[in-house]
Amino acid sequence: MRASAPRSVSLVAACLVATACTGGTPSSSGDDDGGSRSLRYLIEEPEDAEALQALEKHLATFTQESGIEVDVDTLDFNTMRTVLQTQLRSEEGPDVFNWGSGPSFGGALAEAGLLYDLTDAYQENDWQVYDFAKERVTVDGKVYGIPGEMETIGIFYNADLFADEGIEAPQDLADLVAASEALREAGITPMAVGDKEGWEGGHLLSMALSSMVGSDGMEALLAGDDSWESPEVVEALTFWKEANDKGFLPESPTSVDYDTSLSYYYSGDAAMIPSGSWLVGEIDDNTDFETGYVPFPGPDGEGIFTGGLGSGPFVSATTDAPEAAVELLDFLASEEHGRWTVENLHTIPPMPIDTSGLEVSPLFAKVLADIGGLAEGGDFGYNIDVLAGDAFNEAMFDGMQALFTGQATPEEVAANLQAAAGQ
Amino acid sequence: VSDHLRARSGLPEATRKAQRRLGILLVLPTVVIMAVFLLFPLLNAVYYVFVDFNGIDLAPPFVGPANIAELARDPDVWAALGNNAIWIVVGTVAPLVLGLGLALLLWGVQRGSTLYRVAFFLPYVLPQVAVGVVWTWIYEPTRGWLNRALEFVGLDSLATGWLGDPDTALYAVLATAVWTAVGFVFVIILSALRNVDTEQVDASLLDGANWGQRLRFIVLPQIMPVFVMVTAITLIGGFAVFDLIFVMTGGGPAGASDVLGTVAYSSAFQLNRISYGTTLALFITTLAVPFAVWLDRVQRRLSTERTGG
Numbered sequence: 165m166r167a168s169a170p171r172s173v174s175l176v177a178a179c180l181v182a183t184a185c186t187g188g189t190p191s192s193s194g195d196d197d198g199g200s201r202s203l204r205y206l207i208e209e210p211e212d213a214e215a216l217q218a219l220e221k222h223l224a225t226f227t228q229e230s231g232i233e234v235d236v237d238t239l240d241f242n243t244m245r246t247v248l249q250t251q252l253r254s255e256e257g258p259d260v261f262n263w264g265s266g267p268s269f270g271g272a273l274a275e276a277g278l279l280y281d282l283t284d285a286y287q288e289n290d291w292q293v294y295d296f297a298k299e300r301v302t303v304d305g306k307v308y309g310i311p312g313e314m315e316t317i318g319i320f321y322n323a324d325l326f327a328d329e330g331i332e333a334p335q336d337l338a339d340l341v342a343a344s345e346a347l348r349e350a351g352i353t354p355m356a357v358g359d360k361e362g363w364e365g366g367h368l369l370s371m372a373l374s375s376m377v378g379s380d381g382m383e384a385l386l387a388g389d390d391s392w393e394s395p396e397v398v399e400a401l402t403f404w405k406e407a408n409d410k411g412f413l414p415e416s417p418t419s420v421d422y423d424t425s426l427s428y429y430y431s432g433d434a435a436m437i438p439s440g441s442w443l444v445g446e447i448d449d450n451t452d453f454e455t456g457y458v459p460f461p462g463p464d465g466e467g468i469f470t471g472g473l474g475s476g477p478f479v480s481a482t483t484d485a486p487e488a489a490v491e492l493l494d495f496l497a498s499e500e501h502g503r504w505t506v507e508n509l510h511t512i513p514p515m516p517i518d519t520s521g522l523e524v525s526p527l528f529a530k531v532l533a534d535i536g537g538l539a540e541g542g543d544f545g546y547n548i549d550v551l552a553g554d555a556f557n558e559a560m561f562d563g564m565q566a567l568f569t570g571q572a573t574p575e576e577v578a579a580n581l582q583a584a585a586g587q
Numbered sequence: 588v589s590d591h592l593r594a595r596s597g598l599p600e601a602t603r604k605a606q607r608r609l610g611i612l613l614v615l616p617t618v619v620i621m622a623v624f625l626l627f628p629l630l631n632a633v634y635y636v637f638v639d640f641n642g643i644d645l646a647p648p649f650v651g652p653a654n655i656a657e658l659a660r661d662p663d664v665w666a667a668l669g670n671n672a673i674w675i676v677v678g679t680v681a682p683l684v685l686g687l688g689l690a691l692l693l694w695g696v697q698r699g700s701t702l703y704r705v706a707f708f709l710p711y712v713l714p715q716v717a718v719g720v721v722w723t724w725i726y727e728p729t730r731g732w733l734n735r736a737l738e739f740v741g742l743d744s745l746a747t748g749w750l751g752d753p754d755t756a757l758y759a760v761l762a763t764a765v766w767t768a769v770g771f772v773f774v775i776i777l778s779a780l781r782n783v784d785t786e787q788v789d790a791s792l793l794d795g796a797n798w799g800q801r802l803r804f805i806v807l808p809q810i811m812p813v814f815v816m817v818t819a820i821t822l823i824g825g826f827a828v829f830d831l832i833f834v835m836t837g838g839g840p841a842g843a844s845d846v847l848g849t850v851a852y853s854s855a856f857q858l859n860r861i862s863y864g865t866t867l868a869l870f871i872t873t874l875a876v877p878f879a880v881w882l883d884r885v886q887r888r889l890s891t892e893r894t895g896g
Contacts, residue, residue, distance in 0.1 A: 246856045249642050272859075276643035360751060362839060416728045416748020418840035424727060554858045566841035569753050 201488045202233035206251075206258035208475055209238040212446070218508050226495045232488045252278040252480050259483040260492055262475040265300040265311045266550035268557070270478055274303040280479035283307045285490045291497040297514035300473055310497050312474030313511035314535050317371050317440040317547060319460055324453040325352065325435050334461045337375075337403070344412040347435045354412040356434035358425030365564025366549035366557060367470075368438060371460035372400040374545020375467030382546040392581035401574035405567045418565050426450075441531045442474065445510030448525045455527050457534070469534060471544035473514060506532070552585075559584035635865040642861045654866040664867065667845045670757055674764075674846060675825035681765045682821055683814075686772025691802070693773075694780045704777065707770040715767070719834030722763040726750050726835075750836050753843035760835045760844060764828070772817050779813035780806070812889040819882035826875035847871045 205223075210216050216238065223234045237258065239247070244263075251257030252273065263269050273279050283306050285291075286298075297311040319340075321333060326343075329350055334340040344354035359365045374382055377396045384390040385397070407413055414420050414428060426443070428434040430450040437443075438460065447455050459467040477496050479489040495501055502513035507522050512535050519532055538544045549557045563577035572580070598606075636654055638647040658664055693703050710718065725731050726749040734746040749759040783806055791805050807814070829848035832838060838845035838853065845853075847867055855864025 253645075272643065278643075360839070361837065414729060416751040419726070419728045419748030419751025421723075424730075558853070558858060562839075562841040565839055569751065569840045569843070571753055571841050571843070 201231055201485065202235065203259040203483075203485060203488055203492055204235050204237055204257075205477075205492065206237045206239065206244070206248075206261040208244060208262060209240045215509055222501075222504055222508070226492065230488075230491055230495070232491060234492060249273070249276070249278065252482065255482040257480055257482070259485055259489050260477050260479055262312065262477055263309075264475050264550060265297075265309065265473050268553055269475075269550070270301055270309050271303055273478070274306070274308045278481050279308040280481050280483060280486055280489065281306050282309065282479065282490070282493070285493065289490070289494045289497070291494070292499075292515045293497070294514050294516070297473055301476070301478075309478035310476045310493055311514045312476035313442075313505065313509075314514050314538070315441050315472045315474055315512075315547075316531065316534060316538070316544070317367055317438070317460075317470035317472065319355075319371075319436050319438050319458055320429070320443065320447060321436045321456050321458070322429070322432065322451075322453050323456040325432065326456070329435075333456055333458050335466050336461045337463045337467075340461050341412075344407070344410070344436075348411050353414050353428060353434040354436060355407065356425045356428035356437040357407075357413040357417045358420035358422050359417045359565055359568060360419060360421040362561030362565060363549060363557075364422055364425075365568075366560050367440070367547065368404055369400060369560060369564060370546065370548045371438060371470045372403050373397060373548075374470045375460045375462035376400050378468065379543050379545055382548075386546060386548070386551050388585060392585055393575075393578045397578050397581065398574045401563075401567060401577050404564065405574055408568050413568075416568075418568050440472070441535070442511065444525070444528045444531055448510070448527060457527060457530055468543050468545050469538065470547050471535075471538055472547035472550055474511065476514075553587070555587045556581065556584040632865050632869055635862045636869060638862055640861040640865075641859045642855075643859070647862065650862075654863050657863065658866055658870060663842060663845065663850055664847070664870075666842065667847045667850045670844065671826065671828070671846045673757065674761060674828055675822060677758075677761055678764055678768070678825045678828070679818060679822045682768035682772045683818060685765070685769045686817075687776055687814075689769065689773045690776040690780055691806075693777065704774055708774045709770065710767040711771040711774075713767070715830040716834050718763060718767055719760075719831050722766075723750065723835050726759055751840050753840055756836050756840060756844040757832075760832050763835065764831055768821055768824075772821070775813060775817050776810060779810040783809045812886055815882060815886040815889060819879060819886065822882070823875050823879050826871055826878075 207219075210219075216236070220236050223236065227233055248257075248261070248263070263273070265271075270279065286293075286307050291310065293311060294314075297314070298307060301307055301309040301311050319334075323333075325347075326333065329346060329352075331343045331346055332339070334343050347354040357364070357368065359368070373385075373396065376399060377385070381390065381396065385392060385394075391397075408417060414425070414434065417425075420428075425434075425437065426439075426446070429437040430447075432453065441457075444457075459469045461467045477493055479486065479493065483489050497515065499515075499517050502515060502517040503519070503522060505511045505513055506517070506519060506524065506528075510524075510528055512532060524532065548560065552560070559580045563572065563580055566572035567574065567577055637649060637651060639650045639653070640647040689707065693700060696703070725733050728734060728746070728748040728751070731749075733749065737743065737746045747755060749755050787805050787809075788801060791801050796804070827848060828846055829852065832844055832846055832849055833852065836844045838849035848871065851864045851867035851871070853864075854860045854867060
C-alpha cells in the first residue's frame, strides 16, 4: 500500500520524460460535416491584441457575405511550430492556417503531403500574387499557399535625434560607424539590438551580408555556390562583433530580448534599431518623434533592403471543407482585403494593390514606396533564416550570440555556418 | 496452502469468485491507465530511438543504435550534462542548506509562523514560467533592479548581463530555481521539526551539548527520513530541469546554459529530429531512475529504523 515519494517521483519523471518528445495533443477543430460551412483558421498570436480583434471583425464581413463561419484560433510561434504538424496529421487540425513560406516552413509541409494543392484555385480565382512571392509557395510545380505580407529589413533611425546631433542618415558603412561613434560620445546608445532569443542575430547577419554581397551574392551563398567562409561573410560577422566591442549596441545584447530592445528605441534611449517593416505600426503608435528608414548601408553605397515574406494562409490537406477554405483564401487574396491590411495592420500584401486614398503614416508611406520598388524588380537581399534549413539557422543564431559573448571569432562562426550548410 | 486458506476462510465458492471479479474490476482502471499513459508511451519512445523520425515521414527508416552512438559523441550533450551536474549539486545542496537553516531559525517561533510559512512557500507554488519572466526582468542589464541595486551600493563592477553572459547565465537561472525551492524545503522540514522529541533536545542541553552537537546527534537523525525525501525530490528535479532555463535563457547564449532537457527539446522541436530528442529524453530517464531508486531505499531504511520495524 505504501508508495514512497521518491519512487513516485521516479515513476513520474520516467513517464514525463519518456513522453516528452513523442507528440502533442491535437486541439479540436471546426469542421465541415457535409452541410455545415465552418472553418478553423489558425494564425500566429499577434503582438497586438487589437490586431486580432480587428481581424476577427474583418472576417465577420466575409462570414456575412459567404455564410461561412470562421473560428480564428491563435498560438504563439514556438508552440505552433511544435504542434502544427501533429495537428495537421491528426485530421483534427485547422482547415486554414498562416505559416511561413520558405522551404523550412510551408515547403516542408508540402513535401510531407500535409497541404492542399491550390494550383487550380489560383487559375480559377485569378489570384494576382507577384511571381517572386508565388515561387516561395511553389513546390514541384504546385502552388500550396498565398505568401504572407512583404517585408523589408533595414535600419529605423530617430530622425529628430539625428538632427539634434547634427548627424545625417548613413549613406554607406563608414557613415554608419561615424554616426554610431558620435551618438556613443553623446551618451546615446547608437543601436537598439537585442539578441537574447537568437533569431534577431539572423536578421543582423542577413542585412549586413545582403548589402555587402548584393542579391546575386546572397543567392550564391544560399544555393551553396559560394562558401560561408568567404571573406565577405567574415567581414559582415566582424562588423557586428566590432559594433558590440565599440559600444554601438546596448550592454550585453545577448541579455536583451527583442521587446526590450524595442523599448530602448521607443523611449529615445537608442537612436537606431535594425529591424523590419512589420514594426512600422508599433513605431507610429509608441513614439512621438519622427522616424526614418534606410537599408543597412553597404561598404560603397547605401546598400539594399533585405526582403522577405511573412506568414500567409495555407489549406490543410485533410480539411473537410476545401471549397469553403478556398473561398476564404479568395477573400484573403482580394484587393479589398489587401487595402484593409495596409490600413489596419500596416502590412503589405504580396500583390499589386491601389494604395491611393489610404490613410497611412509618412513612415508607412515610405515603406510602401520602398517595397513597391522591390516588387517592380528592384534589387533586394534575402532574410537567411526563412530560406535556410533548421540546422543552419541554429548555427547562425548560436554563432551570432557567440560573437557577442566572445565565445567564438568571426572566422569560427563562418566555419560553423559552412559546416551547417553542408548538412 | 491455497486450499487450506480457502477452507479456513469459510466463504462459499460463489462469494470468492465474486470477490475475485470485483478485485480485477477495481484494479483494471489503474492497469489500463498505466498501460496507456506510461507503458505505451515508453515503448513508443524506445521505438523512436531506433528509427530516424523527423516528425513528417510516417514510415521513418530504421537506423539501429545510430542515435545512441551520436549521443555518445555529441559535444553539446556532454556540455549540457555538465550543466545538469552543476544544477543537480548546487540546486540540491543550496535549497537543503538554506531551507534547513530557515526552518531551524523559525522552529521555535510561534507568533507569525503561518505568515512566514506562506511567505517562504509562495515562490514554490507560483507558475515557473511567471517566475522566469519576472526574474528575467530583474536580471535585465540596464533596467533590471539587480544591476541598479549593485550600482546604488557602489558595486558597479559586478553589474553584468546576467542571462546573456556565458559565465553567469546558468548560475543566474540556478539562483532563481534555488529561490523557488527553498520555501518547499523550509515548509517540509519545519513540519518534520514539529515532531522532534523536544525532551531529548532539553536533555542534551542539560548534558552540555552545543548547537552543532544537538543538530547532528539529536535533530537531524529524527528528521532524516523527511530530509532524504526532500533531497530526492529536488535531486530528481535536477535531471529533468527544463522550464526555467527555457523561459529565461532558452539554453543560451550559444548553448552556454543548455541542459539535457533543453537540448532534447531543441533537437526534437526546433531541428525536427524527434528520434534524437527522444533518445536524449530516455537518456535523462536512465540517469535519473537509479538515483530515485537508491534514495527510495535509503528513505525506507531510515523510516524502518525510526519505527523500529
